Amino acid sequence: MSSPPSPARPGDLDARLAQNAEAIEALLETLLSAEPAAGELTRPARLVAAMRHGALGGGKRLRPFLTVETAGLFSVPAAQARRAGAAVELLHCYSLVHDDLPAMDDDDLRRGRPTVHKAFDEATAILAGDALLTLAFAVLAEQATHESGAVRAALVGALARASGCGGMVGGQMLDLAAEGRFEARREALPEAEIRRLQAMKTGALLAAAVEIGARLGGADAAALVALGRYGRALGATFQIADDILDVESDAGQMGKATAKDEGKGKATLVGALGLAGAKRERDRLSAEAVAALSGFGPAADVLRAAARFAAQRKS
Amino acid sequence: MSSPPSPARPGDLDARLAQNAEAIEALLETLLSAEPAAGELTRPARLVAAMRHGALGGGKRLRPFLTVETAGLFSVPAAQARRAGAAVELLHCYSLVHDDLPAMDDDDLRRGRPTVHKAFDEATAILAGDALLTLAFAVLAEQATHESGAVRAALVGALARASGCGGMVGGQMLDLAAEGRFEARREALPEAEIRRLQAMKTGALLAAAVEIGARLGGADAAALVALGRYGRALGATFQIADDILDVESDAGQMGKATAKDEGKGKATLVGALGLAGAKRERDRLSAEAVAALSGFGPAADVLRAAARFAAQRKS
Numbered sequence: 001m002s003s004p005p006s007p008a009r010p011g012d013l014d015a016r017l018a019q020n021a022e023a024i025e026a027l028l029e030t031l032l033s034a035e036p037a038a039g040e041l042t043r044p045a046r047l048v049a050a051m052r053h054g055a056l057g058g059g060k061r062l063r064p065f066l067t068v069e070t071a072g073l074f075s076v077p078a079a080q081a082r083r084a085g086a087a088v089e090l091l092h093c094y095s096l097v098h099d100d101l102p103a104m105d106d107d108d109l110r111r112g113r114p115t116v117h118k119a120f121d122e123a124t125a126i127l128a129g130d131a132l133l134t135l136a137f138a139v140l141a142e143q144a145t146h147e148s149g150a151v152r153a154a155l156v157g158a159l160a161r162a163s164g165c166g167g168m169v170g171g172q173m174l175d176l177a178a179e180g181r182f183e184a185r186r187e188a189l190p191e192a193e194i195r196r197l198q199a200m201k202t203g204a205l206l207a208a209a210v211e212i213g214a215r216l217g218g219a220d221a222a223a224l225v226a227l228g229r230y231g232r233a234l235g236a237t238f239q240i241a242d243d244i245l246d247v248e249s250d251a252g253q254m255g256k257a258t259a260k261d262e263g264k265g266k267a268t269l270v271g272a273l274g275l276a277g278a279k280r281e282r283d284r285l286s287a288e289a290v291a292a293l294s295g296f297g298p299a300a301d302v303l304r305a306a307a308r309f310a311a312q313r314k315s
Numbered sequence: 316m317s318s319p320p321s322p323a324r325p326g327d328l329d330a331r332l333a334q335n336a337e338a339i340e341a342l343l344e345t346l347l348s349a350e351p352a353a354g355e356l357t358r359p360a361r362l363v364a365a366m367r368h369g370a371l372g373g374g375k376r377l378r379p380f381l382t383v384e385t386a387g388l389f390s391v392p393a394a395q396a397r398r399a400g401a402a403v404e405l406l407h408c409y410s411l412v413h414d415d416l417p418a419m420d421d422d423d424l425r426r427g428r429p430t431v432h433k434a435f436d437e438a439t440a441i442l443a444g445d446a447l448l449t450l451a452f453a454v455l456a457e458q459a460t461h462e463s464g465a466v467r468a469a470l471v472g473a474l475a476r477a478s479g480c481g482g483m484v485g486g487q488m489l490d491l492a493a494e495g496r497f498e499a500r501r502e503a504l505p506e507a508e509i510r511r512l513q514a515m516k517t518g519a520l521l522a523a524a525v526e527i528g529a530r531l532g533g534a535d536a537a538a539l540v541a542l543g544r545y546g547r548a549l550g551a552t553f554q555i556a557d558d559i560l561d562v563e564s565d566a567g568q569m570g571k572a573t574a575k576d577e578g579k580g581k582a583t584l585v586g587a588l589g590l591a592g593a594k595r596e597r598d599r600l601s602a603e604a605v606a607a608l609s610g611f612g613p614a615a616d617v618l619r620a621a622a623r624f625a626a627q628r629k630s
Binding site for chain 1 (some may be wrong): 331366437439471472477569
């Protein structure tokens with residue numbers, strides 16, 4: 001990757017997000033090449049096409065952005081942190097491919113394009129998701145990701161714990177249960193259970209993106225604790241802000257205040273706290289994320305901006 | 316784990332297989348505990364139950380056996396090699412859960428029990444497979460698996476490359492294509508393509524089980540090459556022996572020589588080489604696996620026995 005002509009200033013979130021997204025896209029393009037990697041026999045064309053459909057051409061690439069910016073706190077160059085960030089993004093993309101499947105959320109469209117099982121077929125989408133998930137770990141394990149094997153193993157551990165049965169996949173399971181998929185739906189999930197569900201389903205991977213950046217930079221125990229607090233608060237901010245946006249866009253578009261999520265039986269903190277209470281909680285969480293960075297000085301301005309962006313974004 | 320009262324002699328394959336299966340079962344039981352591991356919030360009960368259904372209570376545990384026995388060539392105690400072996404088994408079990416799904420092979424039974432999507436439901440089976448796959452990498456990344464981070468990262472890399480788009484998942488994709496799933500089936504897949512498909516679909520993970528054992532033991536480059544040759548030949552032996560058994564059991568049970576696999580459109584070497592030719596090739600591959608171990612002396616007797624077992628087994 002050639003450097004962009006005029007690098008964005010630390011506080012210029014939009015420009016830095018856009019620069020990062022472009023660089024991550026180029027890296028994913030390489031990782032999802034049709035050429036077999038060392039030790040592979042061949043990569044079937046249809047499988048690669050489905051993986052590329054599920055991973056390329058979209059999204060803010062927020063997770064790799066968090067990895068790269070956090071690693072930057074420890075003077076790790078962006079070009080060096082991007083491989084680990086791309087691995088987190090591959091994992092995120094697999095989760096979208098599987099979540100869209102007919103047996104899961106049964107979605108036909110994502111970002112305005114057919115979902116993988118619509119563009120290809122269900123078997124191909126299952127396999128493409130499996131292969132994206134597996135590739136995430138292959139990328140983290142490679143020497144090019146970090147010169148220390150101990151660090152690479154720690155990255156694998158962080159990503160696997162955040163995304164497995166006690167993290168993202170577990171959260172997805174709790175979400176299906178909250179929808180009443182397996183037994184009659186309870187009237188309202190207690191607030192603490194909603195928070196835990198969301199911390200697992202979306203928060204854990206965002207927090208892992210931050211942790212992986214910190215570990216790339218050799219963060220000490222105190223920094224890991226502070227950045228862990230930042231990552232969890234940031235993830236919770238994004239989730240509650242999404243739920244608020246969902247209610248407000250429905251209210252605007254439909255002329256009523258009934259949430260789309262509520263109609264689908266989704267457990268959200270807007271339901272538990274009310275709209276005004278949810279907005280207060282969103283702002284509290286965003287402030288908590290910013291506060292967690294107090295020890296990092298101006299270098300963390302862009303991460304602070306990300307926490308404010310999470311609370312304030314309009315779409 | 317307490318040691319068994321009378322350890323089996325090196326050449327006593329059946330007893331060693333049984334001892335290993337028992338120890339691996341106990342370890343999987345621990346790894347699939349309902350208790351969250353460090354860094355996890357909770358493990359949803361339904362998800363853990365589905366993962367346990369898919370991974371416990373069955374099988375010869377051949378892959379961990381290969382890991383443990385190969386590590387034993389380098390004097391790694393079995394108790395120490397079993398965690399890595401269990402990770403390979405978790406990965407194998409996820410592949411069975413996903414292969415059984417309605418959109419894939421659509422199987423209702425496995426080892427005489429309902430498949431995971433039959434015992435639970437399709438969404439739970441997809442998530443249970445994802446979680447087993449992810450747990451495999453979490454286990455490999457943990458310090459308890461090996462004291463060296465570089466070795467742990469190498470294990471992750473070996474497992475991910477063997478099981479991803481250029482390995483097992485890619486082979487499954489080629490197999491679906493050979494069945495005519497995506498376009499009109501070709502009359503007969505060329506022999507070289509059948510070999511490659513099988514090397515990816517089943518051979519790569521068996522070879523990775525051996526490689527992981529070798530890496531646990533700090534094998535040098537020459538030993539890795541020899542054991543790689545062993546692992547690939549062993550995997551090919553198992554596959555062709557399976558295909559032969561399939562034809563012969565159908566012939567015995569149905570009074571005719573039509574293969575079940577042929578009826579389902581599966582590409583096998585029995586079709587390409589004929590039954591007699593396939594048996595010669597099976598014996599040649601088994602002998603090649605044994606020959607690859609020529610540098611290892613009597614310590615490798617059990618691995619030699621495994622190669623002969625692969626060719627000679629009756630079910």
